[in-house]
Amino acid sequence: MPRQPRxxxxxxxxxxxxxxxxxxxxxxxxxxxxxxxxxxxxxRIHNIESGRIGRDIERASEEELEIFVRDFGKAPLxxxxxxxPLSAETLTDLLKVDPARPDRLLKDESDLYExxxxxxxxxxQFAKYAKTAAGLANAGGGYIVFxxxxxxxxxxxxxxxxxxxxxxxxxxxRFDQLLAPAIRWDRTSFVVAGKVVxxxxxxxxxxxxxxxxxxxxxxxxGAIYYRYVGSTRDVRSAELNEILGSRDRRAGEDFSxxxxxxxxxxxxxxxxxxxxxxxxxxxxxxxxxxxDLLPKLRFVKEGEFSETTGAPTLRLIGEVEPIETPxxxxxxxxxxxxxxxxxxxxxxxxxxxxDPKQYIRLQLHLQYKLLPLFFFAANAxxxxxxxxxxxxxxxxxxxxxxxxxxxxxxxLQLPTESRKNYEEIITKLLAGEMPRVTPENAIKLAKAVxxxxxxxxxxxxxxxxxxxxxxxxxxxxxxGFYSQLRITASYVDDIQFRNEVMI
Numbered sequence: 001m002p003r004q005p006r007x008x009x010x011x012x013x014x015x016x017x018x019x020x021x022x023x024x025x026x027x028x029x030x031x032x033x034x035x036x037x038x039x040x041x042x043x044r045i046h047n048i049e050s051g052r053i054g055r056d057i058e059r060a061s062e063e064e065l066e067i068f069v070r071d072f073g074k075a076p077l078x079x080x081x082x083x084x085p086l087s088a089e090t091l092t093d094l095l096k097v098d099p100a101r102p103d104r105l106l107k108d109e110s111d112l113y114e115x116x117x118x119x120x121x122x123x124x125q126f127a128k129y130a131k132t133a134a135g136l137a138n139a140g141g142g143y144i145v146f147x148x149x150x151x152x153x154x155x156x157x158x159x160x161x162x163x164x165x166x167x168x169x170x171x172x173x174r175f176d177q178l179l180a181p182a183i184r185w186d187r188t189s190f191v192v193a194g195k196v197v198x199x200x201x202x203x204x205x206x207x208x209x210x211x212x213x214x215x216x217x218x219x220x221x222g223a224i225y226y227r228y229v230g231s232t233r234d235v236r237s238a239e240l241n242e243i244l245g246s247r248d249r250r251a252g253e254d255f256s257x258x259x260x261x262x263x264x265x266x267x268x269x270x271x272x273x274x275x276x277x278x279x280x281x282x283x284x285x286x287x288x289x290x291x292d293l294l295p296k297l298r299f300v301k302e303g304e305f306s307e308t309t310g311a312p313t314l315r316l317i318g319e320v321e322p323i324e325t326p327x328x329x330x331x332x333x334x335x336x337x338x339x340x341x342x343x344x345x346x347x348x349x350x351x352x353x354x355d356p357k358q359y360i361r362l363q364l365h366l367q368y369k370l371l372p373l374f375f376f377a378a379n380a381x382x383x384x385x386x387x388x389x390x391x392x393x394x395x396x397x398x399x400x401x402x403x404x405x406x407x408x409x410x411x412l413q414l415p416t417e418s419r420k421n422y423e424e425i426i427t428k429l430l431a432g433e434m435p436r437v438t439p440e441n442a443i444k445l446a447k448a449v450x451x452x453x454x455x456x457x458x459x460x461x462x463x464x465x466x467x468x469x470x471x472x473x474x475x476x477x478x479x480g481f482y483s484q485l486r487i488t489a490s491y492v493d494d495i496q497f498r499n500e501v502m503i
Contacts, residue, residue, distance in 0.1 A: 007033070007040060009057050012048055014068055015040075016059035019049050027208070027246035032069075034140035034204060041111055041140055042239055084440055085141075085201040086188040094143065095192045097155070102193060105153040111229045113143035115150040119163045119198055121171065124217035130178040131218050133202045134210045135225040135232035137183045138243065141204035142227060147197035157195030164189050164198070167464075168437075169471050178219060181207050184475040188436060208243045209235070338362050340371065344486050347372035347493060348466045356380040360390060363405060364397045370415075370490040373408065374497035384409060384502050409501075414491050415450065422448035429460050437472045439481075445469060446484040450491050457495055466492065 007015075011033055018024035018032075026045050033040040047053040060068070084090065094113060096106040109115055114132050118125070129144060136142040147158040168187070176182050184203040189196055212223040224243075226235035235243070262270055271282035280287050343359050345351075353359060356379040363371050377387050391397075391406055404412075419426065425448040428435060437445060446469055449462065469485050 007044065007048075007053070009054065010060075011040075012054035012057045013060040014065060015045060015048050016054070016057065017062070017065040019045075020059055021065070025246040025249055026242050030140055031204065042242055084438065085143075085203075086186060086199060086438065088190075091188075091190050091199060095145065095190065095197070097193050098153075103155055105148060105155065105192075108153070109150065109230045111139060111142065111227050113145055114227075114232065115148035115153060116144060116146045117149045117156060119146040119158055121162070121166055121174070126174060127178060127216045127218040129200075130175055131212070131225050132227070132232045133175065133183055133185065133200070134179050134212065135227035136202040137205040137210045138208055138225065138235065139204065139227040139239075141202055144200045144202070145197055146199070147195065148192075155193045155195050155197065158189075158198055163187075169467055172471055172475075178213055178216075179210050180213050181205070181210065182474075183210060186436075186438060186475075208247060209240070340366055343371050343376075344489050345470065347375050347489055348463065348470050350375075350463060353379065357382075357390065360387070361394055364391065364394045364401055366401075370408075370487050372489050372493035373405070374501050375493050378497050378500040382501060387501060414494055415487065416491075417447045417451040419451040422451045426452055426456070429465070430456060432460075434461070434464060434468070437468045439472065439476050439478070442469055442472045442481050443484050446481070446488040449488050454495050457492065462492055462496075 015029055015033065018029050026042050029045055030040055030042070044053065094107070098104045098106040105115070107113075116129070120126050120129075132144055136144075146163060148155055172182075172185075175185070183205060185200055186203075187198065187200045190199055191197075209224045212219045212221060212225070215221045224235045224240065225232050226239050268283050271280045273280045338358060340362075343362065346353060346359070353376070356376040359376040360373065360380070363373065382390065387409055388406055391402055391409070394402070408414075422444065425435065425445060429448070429452075435441070435445060445465065449457065449465070466485075466489060469488075473481055473485055
């Protein structure tokens with residue numbers, strides 16, 4: 001059978017329209033058309049631009065392009081089976097067996113995937129995986145397949161269950177030690193020719209370039225790698241220029257949005273925070289953030305502020321003190337920098353805090369929502385009466401919020417889910433099976449916990465599941481998923497720690 005075209009005529013028409021507009025970078029075009037089973041790299045886009053591909057195809061109209069861009073993500077040019085890069089159908093197509101040699105893969109290594117015979121979690125071998133992952137993330141994304149010899153494509157399989165059993169959080173931490181910024185990835189096991197292989201899928205990065213952070217065998221500190229057909233190597237000038245140009249254009253767009261916001265808010269109402277010095281300057285004066293808070297505040301640089309319109313992400317809790325100086329008064333803010341996400345994250349990671357009461361007080365100043373409460377009360381050695389007193393004595397608090405949190409302390413029932421919708425997941429959890437978390441099943445897994453009985457939750461490693469869900473959220477932030485994770489964390493908090501406070 002003739003090989004199907006890798007880019008449809010409709011897609012070529014749209015790519016031509018984007019190129020003709022002049023305000024679509026190749027990096028941006030790539031993000032619209034690359035998918036798990038196919039990479040539309042710079043070379044292919046250049047060939048469409050030069051006429052080597054699709055010479056006879058007319059560019060799409062401006063209206064067609066506008067409709068495509070507007071609806072992208074709602075109804076993209078993809079079939080449902082192409083949404084999940086680790087679905088059985090996608091992997092069956094990628095890992096086809098050669099009919100003439102049934103112990104080997106049919107498709108050669110490409111810019112989409114690389115084969116590895118064995119799987120290691122440390123040392124030089126893992127550094128090589130990190131190099132490949134960086135190259136895929138800087139390009140259009142793709143696969144690392146373990147249990148296949150890279151030279152002959154012979155399917156040897158993995159000898160044990162280490163690939164599936166290794167904690168994803170541990171592997172993420174090792175990737176983070178070697179690469180920056182963090183890459184987004186997922187994994188699964190798959191049977192090919194009767195043998196189990198391991199598959200890691202690396203998503204194309206939204207913040208490029210991904211850079212090596214250290215010198216070790218297989219990696220160079222500061223190096224930028226890129227996945228080309230059949231190999232991962234240092235990025236070439238053409239691809240690097242495109243990556244950097246796209247980053248600069250994105251920075252310009254961000255700056256334009258900032259100026260627009262300043263215009264809407266009013267220059268007289270704006271203060272600028274220097275997260276290196278802690279100095280905040282505005283038209284009405286200047287104040288300083290205490291230097292002890294600066295490490296906490298510097299996450300602003302990493303782009304971790306919420307993008308949700310109007311949602312406060314950070315609250316400074318503490319006192320304002322004047323600096324003793326003969327010059328005009330400068331104010332120093334001292335205290336603790338906390339956010340709603342700190343409450344959820346510290347609970348899931350069971351991380352001790354220096355001042356757990358502040359995590360309770362913060363909840364009183366947020367728009368009311370379910371958040372972990374009893375874990376922090378137990379860490380502060382609070383009992384029911386002293387917890388209620390803390391809530392009642394906090395100043396400048398919405399009466400509605402205080403009443404809702406007090407009602408929870410006094411026994412307000414948290415929302416649960418219907419068990420019949422999650423019976424299969426619950427059965428696996430009770431059997432000791434920890435499901436693989438994907439963007440598609442994360443919300444369902446979070447809800448499944450709330451369909452379990454208290455005794456059932458106590459019998460499983462619920463925090464391992466919560467940590468896996470948190471890793472999935474960090475890799476693919478989604479407001480709807482976060483809300484479900486927050487509610488489930490609160491449900492587990494109620495089960496695990498309420499009794500310590502109520503005794």
